[in-house]
Amino acid sequence: MKTINTQNLTKLIALICLVIITLPVFAGDINNSAAAYIRMGIGARIIAMGEAGTATANDITAAYWNPAGLTDLKDIEFSTTYALNMGYDRSYQNAALAKRFGFGVLAFNWVNAGVTDIDGYTDAGNPTGTFQDAEHNLALSYANKYKRLSYGITPKFYLSSIDSENESGFGLDLGFKYDISQYFETGLMVRDVVGSMAGDRIPYQAQFGITAYPLMGVTVAGDLHYEESEDLQYGFGAEYWTSIGRDPEANSKLSVISVSEKSTWADIFSHFQTGLRVGFYQDRFSAGAGIKFRNFQIDYAYRIGNHDIFNDDHLLGLILRF
Secondary structure, three states, X not given: OOOOOHHHHHHHHHHHHHHHHHHHHHOOOEXXXXXXXXXXXXXXXXXXXXXXXXXXXXXXXXXXXXXXXXXXXXXXXXXXXEEEOOOOOEEEEEEEEEEEEOOEEEEEEEEEEEEEEEEEEOOOOOEEEEEEEEEEEEEEEEEEEEOOEEEEEEEEEEEEEEOOEEEEEEEEEEEEEEEOOOOEEEEEEEEEXXXXXXXXXXXXXXXXXXXXXXXXXXXXXXXXXXXXXXXXXXXXXXXXXXXXXOOOOOOOOOOOOOOOOOOOHHHHHHOOEXXXXXXXXXXXXXXXEEEEOOOEEEEEEEEOOOOXXXXXXXXXXXXXXX
């Protein structure tokens, strides 16, 4: 069993404080509506857990929640997320691909949000027909690990197209994750530590999280989220994986992992688990479920409304492992 290295933990806390203290250096005029869609998250699993993914995400979705979590990838992963029932002619989806190399892990992540059938008017109030808005974020993440400390960096490119008018921007995410012991992990993520969109500075987001693995198949997580010029938010969630087949592998550090080099289709479908999740974030309750086979995983999340912008929504997620 791993023990807590007090000296290394002290260094991590000092690093976290340093990052938070230096964030105001980038202060200036901000636009909180700039690239707002990038705050919606990816991956039905983490969203169902109250968006407490800073120390929890350990698959390809970590490219969004904390790139340092990509160091848990075994080889190649592909994922996609699609949001249903958003209302107001909106759409939201993403796709990501990651691979482990000898020098670390690389991941490409694409996030797309859009609105169709927007009514257009002239300055005099005369209708001009409808148009659409398409938002894209293209990100390339790199992650590696030094002893118990994982780290990741994600440069990003923003592209916005509104009624055939294009605008672009950039951003940079930084993430750290520390393996405290067999039972605890902690993480720090700063999204858009520097970022600009069409001349407006994108507000940074700082997230700090702790994840615990108290029992086999059980994950409990809590996050603190701060967005520049906004109130501090908190999210927490829990997950339980139960084996249906004869393979006890699940998303818990206390689980037994047994993966063969080659698997037949019968082997793939005979080793699977089901997962149940609940969470809370920003006055929104969430719940979800997942089915995990040897080589792929399907997740579902449902978020209850009570929000100024979002209605009740449903999200579907798929992860393929090669």
